[in-house]
Amino acid sequence: KKRIGVMTSGGDAPGMNAAVRAVVRMTIARGCDAYAIYEGYEGLVQGGDLIKKMAWSDVRGWLSEGGTLIGTARCMAFKERKGRLTGAKHLIEAGIDALVVCGGDGSLTGADLFRSEWPSLVQELIDTEVMTEEQVAPYRHLNIVGLVGSIDNDMSSTDATIGAFSSLHRICEAVDSIGSTALSHSRAFIVEVMGRHCGWLAVMAAVSTGADFVFTPERPPEGEDWESDMCKVLQKHRDMGKRKTIIIVAEGAIDRELKPITPNYLKDICVNRLGLDTRVTTLGHTQRGGTPCAYDRMLATLQGVEAVEAVLDSTPETPSPVIAINENKITRKPLMEAVKLTHSVAEAIGQKDFRKAMELRDPEFAD
Ligand code: ATP
Numbered sequence: 592k593k594r595i596g597v598m599t600s601g602g603d604a605p606g607m608n609a610a611v612r613a614v615v616r617m618t619i620a621r622g623c624d625a626y627a628i629y630e631g632y633e634g635l636v637q638g639g640d641l642i643k644k645m646a647w648s649d650v651r652g653w654l655s656e657g658g659t660l661i662g663t664a665r666c667m668a669f670k671e672r673k674g675r676l677t678g679a680k681h682l683i684e685a686g687i688d689a690l691v692v693c694g695g696d697g698s699l700t701g702a703d704l705f706r707s708e709w710p711s712l713v714q715e716l717i718d719t720e721v722m723t724e725e726q727v728a729p730y731r732h733l734n735i736v737g738l739v740g741s742i743d744n745d746m747s748s749t750d751a752t753i754g755a756f757s758s759l760h761r762i763c764e765a766v767d768s769i770g771s772t773a774l775s776h777s778r779a780f781i782v783e784v785m786g787r788h789c790g791w792l793a794v795m796a797a798v799s800t801g802a803d804f805v806f807t808p809e810r811p812p813e814g815e816d817w818e819s820d821m822c823k824v825l826q827k828h829r830d831m832g833k834r835k836t837i838i839i840v841a842e843g844a845i846d847r848e849l850k851p852i853t854p855n856y857l858k859d860i861c862v863n864r865l866g867l868d869t870r871v872t873t874l875g876h877t878q879r880g881g882t883p884c885a886y887d888r889m890l891a892t893l894q895g896v897e898a899v900e901a902v903l904d905s906t907p908e909t910p911s912p913v914i915a916i917n918e919n920k921i922t923r924k925p926l927m928e929a930v931k932l933t934h935s936v937a938e939a940i941g942q943k944d945f946r947k948a949m950e951l952r953d954p955e956f957a958d
Contacts (some may be wrong), residue, residue: 593624594624598634600701604752607658607659607753607883609753610894613898619645625804626685629641630666631663634676636669675712683727735911738913743786744792745786747936748913750918751916754883757886759795779858779868781872782836783840785842789809790810793805793841794807802838802839805840806852808948813904817846819864849943883953899925915927
């Protein structure tokens with residue numbers, strides 16, 4: 592009988608609760624015990640009340656709750672071996688032999704590191720007489736399964752991360768609201784959206800709201816004088832009778848020299864070159880909060896179920912999987928390959944190899 596722990600880590604994302612609910616209930620449905628580890632890796636390091644056995648009814652109503660009800664944290668201690676050793680002790684004391692981690696690339700890297708170090712951590716607990724051979728005997732192997740919770744949709748190997756579509760929906764609602772006031776006053780708005788090194792939210796928001804221009808980290812504007820090119824496009828739209836101008840800019844947007852393209856810089860261009868009455872709106876944390884949309888509830892539930900199946904299928908030899916969605920099918924992918932690919936995108940951007948960054952994100956789009 593497996594004892595499966597579930598945790599959320601890194602930035603919160605709508606749908607994380609639905610994922611926890613699915614893992615807890617599927618674990619129980621499979622005749623195993625479910626545990627929640629509160630406050631991300633902090634819960635592993637501190638133990639005690641932060642590791643709690645979960646009953647079916649403990650997750651009642653969680654499908655539609657935003658954020659993460661079991662808490663999340665950035666835990667520096669877990670980045671050190673000493674912190675992970677304490678975490679291993681607490682897991683063994685609680686009798687947990689598998690972990691489902693829902694978080695971003697950092698959280699999943701930490702999870703895989705924990706799994707690969709696990710035999711040596713257990714040995715150290717014996718060698719230092721913190722635990723006995725008998726105590727650790729059933730815990731010689733730790734299963735790890737990753738779920739990707741992130742509003743940014745920045746993880747390679749999956750088409751969607753849990754939370755991204757809810758965030759996109761919130762951005763669209765906000766841009767629609769901005770649109771009606773922009774139209775009334777014939778104004779321009781520069782709307783900054785989240786996404787860190789990933790332009791998915793910005794591009795999809797621009798497509799979904801019919802924005803005039805979009806700036807992303809992966810595909811900086813081309814040409815020596817992109818500012819003039821942008822002005823020509825905006826002016827053309829005005830000449831066609833448009834009374835509003837919307838520019839979506841990802842928080843990580845850069846030019847080809849890696850210099851940030853800031854909303855205020857774009858505002859100055861709109862004011863000084865086009866004479867547009869221009870405002871800047873930074874959407875901020877409204878993009879993270881609130882109820883998950885239907886897609887995220889569905890994605891988190893199906894992936895949570897698959898995560899438990901993956902735990903039950905795994906052997907000590909199986910590399911950690913991450914649960915993905917590809918062309919509408921829930922899939923299992925090698926966790927560390929997904930993380931490495933994700934990091935390669937950031938590296939390519941850092942090396943100004945934007946073509947490679949686009950190919951890594953989406954080979955078809957790059958063509
Ligand atoms: P988001 O995409 O929202 O930032 P994330 O999971 O990438 O999510 P991080 O802050 O990178 O967020 O990581 C969350 C936590 O995971 C860290 O606070 C730390 O406890 C753990 N972690 C991250 N990277 C590592 C690592 N290399 N080794 C061990 N633990 C790590």
